[in-house]
Amino acid sequence: QVQLVESGGGLAQPGGSLRLNCAASGTIFSVSVVNWHRQAPGERRELVASIGIEDTTWYTNSVKGRFTISRDNAKNTAFLQMDRLKPEDTATYYCQIERPGQFDYWGQGTQVTVSS
Numbered sequence: 001q002v003q004l005v006e007s008g009g010g011l012a013q014p015g016g017s018l019r020l021n022c023a024a025s026g027t028i029f030s031v032s033v034v035n036w037h038r039q040a041p042g043e044r045r046e047l048v049a050s051i052g053i054e055d056t057t058w059y060t061n062s063v064k065g066r067f068t069i070s071r072d073n074a075k076n077t078a079f080l081q082m083d084r085l086k087p088e089d090t091a092t093y094y095c096q097i098e099r100p101g102q103f104d105y106w107g108q109g110t111q112v113t114v115s116s
Contacts, residue, residue, distance in 0.1 A: 002026040002105045006095050009110030012085050016114070020080040022095030022107060030073040033098050036080045038091035038112075045094070049080060062088075085114045 008020040022034065033052050039045040049069040050058045057069055068081040078095060095107040 002028060002097070002103070004095050004097065004105055004107035006093065006107040006110040009093060009112045011113045011115065012082075013116050014085060014087060014114055016085050017081070017083045018085065018112060020082065020093055020095075020110060020112075022078040022080075022097075024076045024078075024097060024105075026076075028099070028103065029071075029076040029097065031099060032103075033100075034069070034071055034078040035096040035098065036069060036078075037094045037096060038089075039094070039109075040088075040091040043091075048093070051078065082112070085112075087114045090114050 003025045005023045006020060008018060012018050031053060035050045036048045037045050038048050048060055048063055049067055051069045051071050066084045071078045090113050092109040092111050094109045098104040
């Protein structure tokens with residue numbers, strides 16, 4: 001059974017930075033697509049960023065130029081570097097690893113609050 005553990009959330013001021021980590025157990029991380037999602041209270045969960053097996057990346061428009069997704073397969077860990085944070089980035093952030101049609105695992109979420 002694969003477990004994902006997110007960390008790095010917390011409180012940041014507008015314009016500040018946070019780095020989220022997603023550590024995976026098992027041996028499938030290197031063959032997984034890694035996605036970061038977020039969900040604000042009363043809102044639908046949205047896909048924020050994705051990194052493929054060959055390190056191709058995708059970002060939702062609202063975070064382009066501010067967030068950077070990366071991965072370290074040797075450490076079974078993915079990262080979401082969040083810079084120039086805005087209050088509207090406040091949400092619970094979830095890590096997901098998947099290989100479509102084969103497996104799909106989610107972390108428990110980490111809270112990010114952007115407020116002065």
